[in-house]
């Protein structure tokens with residue numbers, strides 16, 4: 001028996017596609033006809049090998065990843081990437097540029113500073129990260145080892161609409177909360193990383209897409225797990241990977257292909273987010289979006305109500321109406337609706353209608 005599922009607006013771990021969960025359930029005790037459950041298979045066996053290879057192939061197809069890029073499935077979440085990126089890419093005497101657009105960017109900076117010299121090329125901290133800086137406010141250092149940015153700011157609900165300019169080929173991106181929410185010009189990047197638990201699968205596995213010429217920068221003296229060149233050489237199987245997490249990503253990638261790929265998914269996401277932004281914009285000031293309109297995220301929609309009391313009431317009543325995960329992060333307050341790929345449009349219809357009704361009753 002299955003319990004009814006709620007409309008899940010959680011920011012991460014987040015909603016997954018129902019067909020993916022159903023298939024995973026069915027393979028829990030036996031992967032296909034193998035007689036061994038997916039989590040019980042060796043990562044060195046044919047069954048798992050076929051699966052990780054297909055996951056990589058589908059990932060390449062979805063994002064049109066050029067051949068000279070590696071696709072890795074690592075552990076430690078995006079957080080370990082905050083350290084691995086500078087450990088591998090920031091040599092002594094070099095400077096790494098960071099554009100700071102939220103709490104996750106700040107954490108990335110904190111780890112990079114432990115490794116080497118960091119230049120803050122731009123920041124929107126002054127306005128509590130309510131926007132993506134304009135390009136004329138960004139000043140790169142003379143010869144950066146790389147330029148790091150956070151494509152979508154999960155806590156604040158802002159998103160880069162396109163990549164920062166003037167740093168093609170040098171870009172390193174934390175794309176944890178919008179990876180595969182839209183197409184990406186991968187060629188502009190040296191490295192993209194994304195914890196899986198927003199758009200791609202369960203927590204505990206992180207996708208890394210890295211241009212091969214940068215592998216030469218990984219020094220032998222690095223802790224083995226932290227060395228990209230070793231993971232690339234061993235095809236993500238240097239040690240036991242998160243086999244379950246990779247399996248779910250394999251299913252999610254297949255599901256995304258069935259949806260029609262990035263163009264269809266992006267349009268779907270725009271429509272979904274549009275429903276909620278429209279409810280904000282048409283509320284005559286009852287709801288106030290945190291993000292400046294030109295910096296709005298398609299994945300995390302942040303807004304305040306006239307008082308904290310109303311915000312609590314909103315969350316309570318929404319819960320009674322079958323919607324959960326709407327409370328905002330403490331750094332912004334208010335509400336946050338996360339509308340990742342797997343969130344059905346119907347959930348956004350329900351939330352938008354609820355917002356209109358709540359405003360009319362409490363405005």
Ligand SMILES: *Cc1c(COP(=O)(O)O)cnc(C)c1O
Nearest residue numbers: 077078079104154174176177195
């Ligand atoms: C969730 C998130 C992280 C943290 O991921 P972990 O897997 O917990 O390390 C980092 N960056 C962004 C943009 C995120 O949304």
